Amino acid sequence: MTMQVGLKVWRFNSRTGERELQEFEIAAPEEATLLDCLDIVKDQHDGTLAYRKSCRMMICGSCGMRMDGAAVLACKMRMYDIAQAGHVPVISAMGNLPIVKDLVVDMDPFWEKFNSVNPYLQPGYEEPPDGKENLITQERMNVIHKEALCINCGCCVSECNAMEADPLFTGPQALAKAMRFVGDPRDGQKLARLEKLNGEHGIWECTRCYFCTERCPKGVDPRDAIAKLGAESMKEGIDRDMGAKHAKWFVTSARTTGWLRETELVPKTQGVVAAIKQTRFALDLALKGKVPPPFPPHVAKDVKESRRLYDLVRDQGRDGYAGIVQGERALGRLSHGHGVGDQTLEEIYDRPGAYHRPFIADEEADA
Amino acid sequence: MLDMRHLGAERIIDRLPGSRELSMTFAGVDPIYDPVPVRPGAHYHMGGVETGNDGETELTGLYAAGEVACVSVHGANRLGGNSLMETITFGRRAGRAAAEWALANTTVDLPESAKADAERELKALLDVSSGERPWQIRNDLGTSMLENFGVFRREEQMTRQVEIIAEVRERYERGVVVEDKGDVFNSDLTQAIELGNMIDLAACMLQAGVARKESRGAHARPYDYPDRDDENFMKHSISRWAGDGPELSWKEVRYTKFDPMERKY
Numbered sequence A: 001m002t003m004q005v006g007l008k009v010w011r012f013n014s015r016t017g018e019r020e021l022q023e024f025e026i027a028a029p030e031e032a033t034l035l036d037c038l039d040i041v042k043d044q045h046d047g048t049l050a051y052r053k054s055c056r057m058m059i060c061g062s063c064g065m066r067m068d069g070a071a072v073l074a075c076k077m078r079m080y081d082i083a084q085a086g087h088v089p090v091i092s093a094m095g096n097l098p099i100v101k102d103l104v105v106d107m108d109p110f111w112e113k114f115n116s117v118n119p120y121l122q123p124g125y126e127e128p129p130d131g132k133e134n135l136i137t138q139e140r141m142n143v144i145h146k147e148a149l150c151i152n153c154g155c156c157v158s159e160c161n162a163m164e165a166d167p168l169f170t171g172p173q174a175l176a177k178a179m180r181f182v183g184d185p186r187d188g189q190k191l192a193r194l195e196k197l198n199g200e201h202g203i204w205e206c207t208r209c210y211f212c213t214e215r216c217p218k219g220v221d222p223r224d225a226i227a228k229l230g231a232e233s234m235k236e237g238i239d240r241d242m243g244a245k246h247a248k249w250f251v252t253s254a255r256t257t258g259w260l261r262e263t264e265l266v267p268k269t270q271g272v273v274a275a276i277k278q279t280r281f282a283l284d285l286a287l288k289g290k291v292p293p294p295f296p297p298h299v300a301k302d303v304k305e306s307r308r309l310y311d312l313v314r315d316q317g318r319d320g321y322a323g324i325v326q327g328e329r330a331l332g333r334l335s336h337g338h339g340v341g342d343q344t345l346e347e348i349y350d351r352p353g354a355y356h357r358p359f360i361a362d363e364e365a366d367a
Numbered sequence B: 001m002l003d004m005r006h007l008g009a010e011r012i013i014d015r016l017p018g019s020r021e022l023s024m025t026f027a028g029v030d031p032i033y034d035p036v037p038v039r040p041g042a043h044y045h046m047g048g049v050e051t052g053n054d055g056e057t058e059l060t061g062l063y064a065a066g067e068v069a070c071v072s073v074h075g076a077n078r079l080g081g082n083s084l085m086e087t088i089t090f091g092r093r094a095g096r097a098a099a100e101w102a103l104a105n106t107t108v109d110l111p112e113s114a115k116a117d118a119e120r121e122l123k124a125l126l127d128v129s130s131g132e133r134p135w136q137i138r139n140d141l142g143t144s145m146l147e148n149f150g151v152f153r154r155e156e157q158m159t160r161q162v163e164i165i166a167e168v169r170e171r172y173e174r175g176v177v178v179e180d181k182g183d184v185f186n187s188d189l190t191q192a193i194e195l196g197n198m199i200d201l202a203a204c205m206l207q208a209g210v211a212r213k214e215s216r217g218a219h220a221r222p223y224d225y226p227d228r229d230d231e232n233f234m235k236h237s238i239s240r241w242a243g244d245g246p247e248l249s250w251k252e253v254r255y256t257k258f259d260p261m262e263r264k265y
């Protein structure tokens, strides 16, 4: 069965600087992805269209691009529903990277940042007891399960707000990759890595907009990785950055009074001089009723709750990234229309219209 | 249909998240609940440019690594993870050796005529203004190779495919139209060049396939030679391009720690 698919593609030529929105109407098989559609366009309609592709199965990371302004992997994007709805999506190159031609961006800045986090296991770990194999439990690898799934497609970088403001920001992909090594029990350079990540253009530049997490086609969740890096840095006593101080003050504030004392936030994180500069802003906020007056500090009724939480985290040794890791099953959580559900196998096979339960060799016949 | 339901939701999510993602995205089927439709497909190219342990090839200064290369560690079987050996172990070795070679040999004497030849060929390809677009030929090549040189191979199908390749080559050599004449990321041009290479490669594979009268690894001839024949074919097939067609020769298998044995599962 075929379907009609409409596409509007932003064409661009970096040599001439020409730019044009070109519309295509093609016939494609119903199961076609965006990449299949672009292949049809290139083969049968306009051979000059440029885009990257290789594996066609969401593993090489070549085909990142934007559809209606949001980064997608072209080979993962099924077009049926879109075509059926009569929508004609706009396809353009990824953001935050220079365009070479049409949908192809220059990935050099991406790879530079990738390399800047030293994405290789650094020796320094203990030698294996038998001198041969270094066995690491699944549990310890679960910590970096999501981060290890990254396919370097750049979709997160394309959408990153902090990078738009500071093109030198290390960025979600490289930071997720950094976490992949910081959390790896075999890596011997954790502290040096964290030191560097706390420097200029490092983890604290992230605005926490969550666009990277939203857009990552592999469930890597870079924002989560950045949070883990922050928590681990503070656990290791690396807290000179304003961002770290800010986070620490949240904790102190919640522990002592059970709520956030905005009036003290600025002096605690930016220092007193900066705080004075911000006074005018604070007064404005106070006038508009946004901030309660500073004195006397008000203690929340349930402050004990918040203190207990604090103690619990400390007692369990779950400060640092361990407090954030939740036995990650990134791909398992990606939505595909079906929930995972908590049905038993029996319930699954009993669904109306379900296939028969397969025969399992070592199972009792009547089981 | 591939039925994985007996594994249960937890194990599927834990151990097969990638396969589940693929099934759901491309077939719209969640393997936790339903069997997944499957079919044969080309997954990995096991042969390749013959290299030594450092990625070096017959041509001085040319190094190959990854799926394009063949260090011949795993023989004719596609074992889970053998591409990792090609990329991680031999990729590293090849990269290092190639860099060392490049640092030690800063100039390569390239005859002017070779450069002129290459330029002429490119220009000829770009100058074609009427004829077939490469994709039609590429599709015919792919479909016929899957049909006649796919999972189970028959002598007569392979010989027929040799003829089909000759026709495909004729169509290609008549000239294909490259629409992109530009010099920025011109994948229309590179795809047209690759098509020519694919036709050559298909010819090499067919010649070696017909000559290998046994079944070994991914080369399965259940109808005429269902068994492995170590006496005659415990050797590598080596193809070299000789003017207008491939030339087949054989090379001894080097084994050190492990003796080759039949895969029984």
Ligand code: SF4
Binding pocket: A156, A159, A160, A161, A162, A163, A171, A172, A205, A206, A207, A208, A209, A210, A211, A212, A213, A222, A223, A226
């Ligand atoms: S959450 Fe941070 S890293 Fe992610 S896109 Fe937003 S600013 Fe960038």
Ligand code: SF4
Binding pocket: A149, A150, A151, A152, A153, A154, A155, A156, A157, A172, A173, A176, A215, A216, A217, A218, A219, A220, A221, A222
């Ligand atoms: S984190 Fe996700 S979006 Fe970013 S490069 Fe990796 S796979 Fe792509």
Ligand code: FES
Binding pocket: A052, A053, A054, A055, A056, A057, A058, A059, A060, A061, A062, A063, A064, A073, A074, A075, A076
């Ligand atoms: S083509 Fe490889 S990820 Fe899309």
